[in-house]
Amino acid sequence: MLGLIATTGFAQLEEEPTKPEQTEFYEPVVPVVTPGKDGAPPSDAIVLFDGTNLDNWVSMADSTAAKWIVNNDGSMTVKNRTGDIQTKQNFGSIQLHIEWKSPAEIQGKGQSRANSGVFLSGLYEVQVLDNNNNDTYVNGQVGSIYKQHTPLAMASVPSGEWNTYDIIYHQPVFEKGQKVKSGTLTVIHNGVLIQDHVEIKGTTPYIGWPKNPVHGKGPLRLQDHGDNSRVSYRNIWVRELD
Template identity: 85%
Template sequence: MSKAKRYLLAIAFLACIYVQAQEIEPTTPEETEFYEPVPPKVAPGKNGSAPSDAIVLFDGTSMDKWISSKDSTAAKWILNDDGSMTVKDRTGDIQTKQNFGSVQLHIEWKSPEQVQRDGQNRANSGIFLNGLYEVQVLDNNDNDTYVNGQVGSIYKQHVPLAMASVPTGEWNTYDIIYHAPEFDKGQKVKSGTLTVIHNGVLIQDHVEIKGTTPYIGWPKNPPHGEGPLRLQDHGDNSRVSYRNIWVRELD
């Protein structure tokens, strides 16, 4: 069990004690104060850099922590001199070698400066939590599409609260809180949730994940445990770039 989960369980235990004690009104301030468990210290990063307890998945120096989603060979995307990586058209999705459950994810992305195509074919990519649940990446600047498939949507499920993209060709930031669904004996007993902050703007507010996010058909709920973070090659010369990717495990 992780330190974070032990900390949350201890808090829950103390909360139960606190509720039981409410029958007698406290008469001193000390009766409503407690000093354990002490939260772990985390040194925050600066300007989007990873905090001290994060797992850095891409820092611009190599793609060693990523593999091809289709055959588990080395990731074939383009590693750029500016510390980013760019989708190499029709080489397929890439995913992390490491699997995760619930996480806080920080990731930065940008569309190419030169606009090509329109609708879903303009700088389309996606970020898949657990390899299954997509947060849409798309250049929506002066580019309308179906709103449950626009930038920042939980694809085909949740329309974003706002369209908060920066100008085409500039770097966007997603900060995502993902709580994985729970399964028992092959059945989902608790839905997962997603919170997405796009360039500092809340666009998905603890929304329920209905299941997988397919292009065609209804969401499905196959039982699963931990899974990879997957980045999409949409196969349309999207040329989307990514940089500064890190996660903090939440359980």
């Protein structure tokens, strides 16, 4: 049987291999990563918030010190109308772990109940919202890629308890001022797959169509929705994928 094997790591072969070692390779050597225990980040993670300070974050508006509230329980809470915060460091494609909770005391409804968001490259929003007994447009509900992709499931825990997002983000590719490859997002919410390698169509505006500004690496941004959302975050870390 004749043919070519084009799989990465294999040399091209004109004939079917007859020995097992002909289809085995030993490079590149796979790096060793030690998993975290009891919720701790893995050994190669970049910790962006460990509960002690906001040193890795700045105000999006003017790059001054972040003004959100650091709590005694190792979390931080949106300080109403102080604006979005973003990381000092820029990232490309990443694995992101982030935990968030809405307040147990219910206030507001629809998009005005515990509304925040996680923005990849500072541009593409994964929605944070308390949707427990609180309907809204489904492409803007919790776990949506805002105004683009409805989640496959609503997997929130009860209001006031901690949610987990594990996000795989591959940034778009641009050449000569044009997008040549769309970015993608995978989101696992409390262990449930809710976004399955979906295509990022562009930015995620409240009004208007997605846009595709040329960009490279960018910050991770957390939203102050400006309506007393009182959303809290903790245990934020990333692993760089590029």
